[in-house]
Amino acid sequence: MKALVYDGPEALGFREVPDAEAAPGQHLVKVMSVGICGSDMHAYLGHDARRPAPLILGHEAAGVIIGGPRAGERVTVNPLVSCGTCAACTAGTGNLCADRMIISLPPREGAFAQLVAMRDENLVTVPDHVSYDAACLAEPIACGWHAVRLAKRVVPDAAHALVIGGGAIGLGAALSLSAQGITDVTILEPNDLRRTALNGLCQQRAISPDDLPADALFDVVIDAVGFAATRATASAHARPGGVIAHIGLGEATGGLDVRRMTLQEITFIGTYTYTAQDFRDTAQAIFDSRLGPLNWTEARPLSDGAQAFVDIRSGKTAAPKIVLRPFD
C-alpha cells in the first residue's frame, strides 16, 4: 500500500510500504479520507517522544471495510482502543483506561495510508448521504462534543460560551455547543486568515483576542489550545459558578488564576478525547446535519501530504481542517 511515512523532524515520505494486516477481531479499512490533527503536526516537528520515526501518523479516518462479514460497509474510525475490562472501561469511560491506545502511536500504525486495521466495535457505520470527508470529522469533533457534555454536567443551563482557539478542535467545540443547546458562542482566534474562514464559510462568530471586552463573562469557556496564556484568558472570563473545559495540551502548567477560581467557584475540567458513546453521538450528529454543512474542509491527495504539513505550519491555510485522500 501507499503511505505517508514520518521519517524524522519535518520529513515525510510518500511511498510503498507493506500492507496493513487485520488481526483476529479486526477489519481492514480502505482509507478514503483522513484528517491532519494538531498532534500529527506536533509529532512531525519532532516534539512527541512517544512517536519515534519511522511511523505512519494519522488517526482521523473514514473509509470502507474490505473483506469479512462487514465488507463494503462505509465507516468512520474511532481510533481509541481501550481494554474494555478495567473500572474506567466498565464505567463507560474508556478514554481513562490505563491501557488506552490510539492508532499512530506505537505499536499501532496510523491512517495516513491506503489501509488501516481496526477492531470491529470501533467502526461506526456511515450512511450513504454522508461524504468520507465529513465522516472523518467525527474524531476531532468528538473531542469538543465530549468537553461540552462534561461542562453541561456542571452548568446544565449554560447559555453563553467562549471557545479559545479556532482550529478544528475549537470549531468542533463551537459546533458541539450549538448542537447541545448553547447557541451563543464566541470563538477567539488570532490568525486573520482562519478568523475570516470561521466568520465566512464556517458561519461562526469569531473575534480577535484583542477585541474581547475585559469584563466579558461566559457560562462555559472551552480552551482548545492549552497554553498558560489561554488558560489566563479562560480563568478571567468564566463567570462566577461557571466552567472551563480544557482540551488543549500546549503547556503543562501555569496560567490559571486559582484565587479567582476559588473566590468565584469556577470549575476546571480536564478533558481527554471522548468516550465510545461520545464518538457515536458525534457521528450521529454529523449524519443528522446537526453540526452544520461541514463544508469547511480542504481536501488534498495523500501524495501531497508533506506539502500540507508545510502549509499548515506556515499559517497559510484558511481551512480549519485539511483532509488527505489516499486514492486521489
Place this chain on the structure above:
Amino acid sequence: MKALVYDGPEALGFREVPDAEAAPGQHLVKVMSVGICGSDMHAYLGHDARRPAPLILGHEAAGVIIGGPRAGERVTVNPLVSCGTCAACTAGTGNLCADRMIISLPPREGAFAQLVAMRDENLVTVPDHVSYDAACLAEPIACGWHAVRLAKRVVPDAAHALVIGGGAIGLGAALSLSAQGITDVTILEPNDLRRTALNGLCQQRAISPDDLPADALFDVVIDAVGFAATRATASAHARPGGVIAHIGLGEATGGLDVRRMTLQEITFIGTYTYTAQDFRDTAQAIFDSRLGPLNWTEARPLSDGAQAFVDIRSGKTAAPKIVLRPFD
C-alpha cells in the same frame, strides 16, 4: 460592650467599645462562643488589605438573641449576607452574589465582641442539647460540607478521599466527607502536634505528607490550604476522572499539573464558603451528632484573645480550633 479590636499588624486590644446596634430586620445577638479562623489570623498579620484597622474581626459565632420577637433563642450565625435578588442568589448560590458581605469585613463589624448584629434569616436556631462551642463550628465546617457536596456532583460514587491540611477547615471537610458517605478519609498534616490531636481526640487518620505513597490515588482530594505546593500534591494524587475541591486561598497561582489533569480528566472545583442551605444542613448535622462529638475545640476567654493569636501563630496549639468566650 467589650470587644477584641484589631489595631494593626499583630496588635489586638480588649476594651470597651460602643454596643453593636441592630438595624431594621436585624437582631442583636449576645455572643457566647466565637471561633478564630485562618482569615482572622491573615488580617491580624496585616496581610488582608480588605480589613484595615481598627476593626473587630471574627465571624464564627453562636449566642443568644436579645430583644425582639425571637428573644432568648439560642442561635448560630451564618455570617455571609447576600443581596437575595440577583441571579446567583435566586439560584440558591448566595455565596456567588456580587454584593456578598461577611461580618468582620467593613462596613460590618465582626463577632469578637459581646454583641453582634445580624439579620433574621441568617440566624439558625440551636437546640438546647448543643453547646455554643459546638454550634459556632457550623460556619467553618460548612465550608467543607459545601466542598464535599460539589465534589460529589462530579464523582457521585466516591469512596476514597484525601484532605490536605488538618486545621479546622480540613478537619471539617474530613467530618463532612464521612457524614456524606465517603468514609475512607486520609488527612495530610505536617505539624506533629496537630497530627497527634487529629489521630487522637479527633478520631481521624492523619499522616505526614512525607508518608503519602507516591502512587496513592483518591477519588476526591480536598485542598484546605491552597498553596502551589499543596495543589501540586492534589493534582498528583487525584485518580483519573477524580476531583479536586479547592477551599484554600494561600497563593493565587501555580502548582496544578494541568497536563496530567487534562490527560486524566481531573476536575478542579473552586469552592468559596457555602450556600445558606449548606449552612443549615451543616448545623443540622451538628445537632444530629453526624459530625462526631466536636469535643476538639479549646475554649479561652475573649479577654485572652490576643494570646490565642500568638499561640496559634507559633504553632503551639494542638486544638484544630480555639473558641473565644466573651462572657467567661
